[in-house]
Amino acid sequence: MIYTAIDTFYLTDEQLTNSPSRKNGIDEATETSLRIYGCDLIQEAGILLKLPQAVMATGQVLFHHFYCKKSFARFNVKKVAASCVWLASKLEENPRKARQVIIVFHRMECRRENLPIEFLDPTLKKYADLKTELSRTERHILKEMGFICHVEHPHKFISNYLATLGTPPELRQEAWNLANDRSSIGTWWKEFTYNIVRSIQE
Structure with a gap:
């Protein structure tokens, strides 16, 4: 559970039914699939980064909460999942460097899409762009949480x-x-x- 100063975590059934994604023309089945896909990415990345289960659970809570406020049509699932892992690792006091998160998600994407796994050179523009996206998406998540991201697991x-x-x-x-x-x-x-x-x- 996430507690914020303005208590924005709790949603009515109507808000859940008429989510931002639904308003953008994404049907319920597709939204559910995207949520499951995002959680799978967070879980797999957490294992590869050797993070405790609490970090993955926190990342998944942040992921779900973010998409209760924002649409899948506007924010890329992979970028949000990566930022949720990065942010959750800091919240649970098991921080990982941005470079580690970027490399893990890059390799995961290559494996899932059957692409050759190439070394991601930190000096390349592609790496710089990914790092910028990671930080930018994290700021979007923090903004939606009101910069108060305490997660209390049940x-x-x-x-x-x-x-x-x-x-x-x-x-x-x-x-x-x-x-x-x-x-x-x-x-x-x-x-x-x-x-x-x-x-x-x-």
């Missing part, structure tokens, strides 16, 4: 709540899995709450 609360409610171990594991699956962030809380209520009623 994992530590889940175990305590479920233990207090006396729920079975299977439900605890399912809730933990849903919390880990950041690509379903828009629906996991509803599923989690529904399962708790169903368990209590039984």
